[in-house]
Amino acid sequence: MIFTTYWFFAFAAILFPLYWLLPWGRARLGLLLVGCAIFHGHFAGAAGVIPIVVLAVATYLAGRSGRSSWCIATIILCVASLGIYKYSPFFVGSAVGLFDPQLAAKCALWIRQALPASPPLAISFFTFEFVHYLYDVRKGRMRITSPVDFALFTIFFPSLVAGPIKRCGDFLPALHRGVAAVATADVAIGLSRVAIGFAKKVLISDNLATVINYYAPHFTQQSLGTRWLLFAAIAFRILLDFSGYSDIAIGLARMFGITLPENFRWPYLASSLQEFWQRWHISLSTWIRDYIYIPLGGSRHGVARKIVNGFIVFALCGLWHGAAWNFIVWGIFHGAGLAVCGNYRLLLGRTGAQIGAFLDRFPPLSWALTTGYVWLGWLLFFYPLPQAYKMAASLFSR
């Protein structure tokens, strides 16, 4: 994890005091840009920086032009880059594998050897932010003219690696407010938030990860009680790790005087899947809603289309998390859950209404069903399908 490195602590120990001591907003802006560039260069390396610079320049120029065709072309370029860097071995391997598994393995290996050892750092987040920006430019909602502003929007280091996914309409005003004047309250709140994030990550989540990695291969051989404890541990590990990381990102930004949007709002308190996705990785779910679901038609074309759109959106959401079938299945799992959750009252008529009324009268039951469904989904997220199935089945057998 990038924030738990000595380099990062040394970097922050130098950057933050310099930032706070500079009396002029423009100087702070410049220092922040330099700091972000150093951060990105250090962790991404040349192989990671160059593609992002190319995409950023293309996006900036397309945005400056305001021309729809340029925006569309650059959106395609960004999505294609993500596809090539992150997904090409998977896509090619899966497609060819339908006919010739050995050839598929060879193709996937050849592609991996042709590409850098790992995709450019944070390419998933860059792509989403560039696509959002270009889409909004096309809709005439905004245009960034300052290259410094755009560069900072691109490589703002607190949210670079794991979000929250920024919207430039919110980020740029927050950036300018922050560099204009950093209050002591911002620093104090930011420090506290960073500490909370690290506590979630290093005190709890890392330990849970070690426990899970040790016991998961022998999951079905544990006692029933232990299996349920591990099941809960898996769910809390991802929540604390991811939300902890978001806390650190939000806290660091706040120490610059910059407010980032919240990314998690107690997601395991949700009593429906819709509510879960309003509380979990909020910046991702809103992005998917605004830039995939709504352009696909959303819920404007009837229930059937709404359900199909939901499946597409969540399959893509799953794929975004990783290039493997279990991520897609996890996405479809949530798409299916949302399809049922959002439409059973309508589709099941009187029975549906009765079920809905019953669940409304017993919120803990809704909560338990939602939590159980989400936690089962994590088995699909982390483990290959056969293993996930065995683990899930073993929760209900001696």
Added chain:
Amino acid sequence: MKLFSPIPICVGVIAGFVACCLLGRASSQKNIYKNFQRLHPFLEQETSYYPTASQLVAVARAQCPPSAGRKLVILGGNSVFNGSGQKHGELWSRALQEELGDRYQVVNFSAPGAGLVDNGGVIFECLAREYPQALFVTNTEPGYYPAGNRSAYSYLFWDAYYKGLLPSDARREKRLANEKETPGSRELKLGRRMNSALYFNDLWTDVSYRYVSTVWTSWLKERSFRPRRRLPDWYDKRPPVVAEESEFQQMLPGHLDALRHRHALSTERYQQNGVGAWVQTEESLHQDEAQIADLLPEPLPHRSLVVFTPYNPWFLAHLTDAERTRVELGFSNGGLLLEKAGYHVLSTFDRGFVPEDFGDTVHLSPAGGRRLAHLVAESIRSMPEPNQVALTR
């Protein structure tokens, strides 16, 4: 923020951090390891516990105060010297202490998988000037001579290095400057450099030892969060070593295969000459010589005894003639190269070790430990008195 005031929070953050740095610095000077016997698994990195160089220096100072008039004998080396399999009451280094008597103080800093100058070698360097009569005794196998910054215990080397505890050595500085770094090694060095100013490893290792640990490990499981001082020597709860042929039979072929992969037997290091005799290659001889030159700075090799610990003759008998010849050659050549570099050498090849002295291919049973202690004590007593050290810092 209505419940809090931002300025006191910020002041408190700085005050809390600085206070911890000062506490860590104070802790680093104290001996926290009362009744220290050895670095058993609960006191070293197998269970995510990393004693610092300062802490181990404090142990040696506490066990052998300079004013006590005893000669400090620091042990380094790997799991063989660590007494892997021996319970702490059976530990070979206790037998060594008994053999040497009150004029000596043996402190065992060996650790599993360590190179010959790891841990104990680092602490010996730190204390060489303060204890001009101190001796360093370590073990290795022929062909394996990694420098102190090149193993899993390199963190301790860098800890001592950045704290300024090691004597300066121009040859070492040149070697370190020319060595290729990886992102991992850079991060490790940066961490230890920061620790030399902020003492976070010293403080929180102390807290882990005395009050509460915060890292779950599969070795400890539900005991992971107990203070390490409350955990007994891991080997004490293990079944006793069974030095019997029936046990060795069960270890075939895995252990024999592992033996064949050891440096001493590696076919890359040897070749057959014109008359079919096995000789070590020039390349591997040069490599060994270069590695040995990087081990300890002058004049410390003259105060150091390197022990080539034995292989179980039961397993040696299962090797081919060519393999046994390479083992013997390795012991012989290794000894010559080390002596050439100024080290004292004890080769245990053909020194009367029998299968009952072993728990597996290399690790010694309590009986084997006593035999080793006797041989090592003999060697130590026969080492000449070290001259006054001309070390710089």
Added chain:
Amino acid sequence: MKTALRILFSLVIGIVIGAFFHYVLYKISVSGEPFIYFAF
């Protein structure tokens, strides 16, 4: 009185946070397998 308590409470919170950051520096060196969620 309220202000003094608020200041004291804030100072204590700050000290705890500062000590915790010191601890995090230690924890980095003893981390097991890091869970790198989203490096790319």
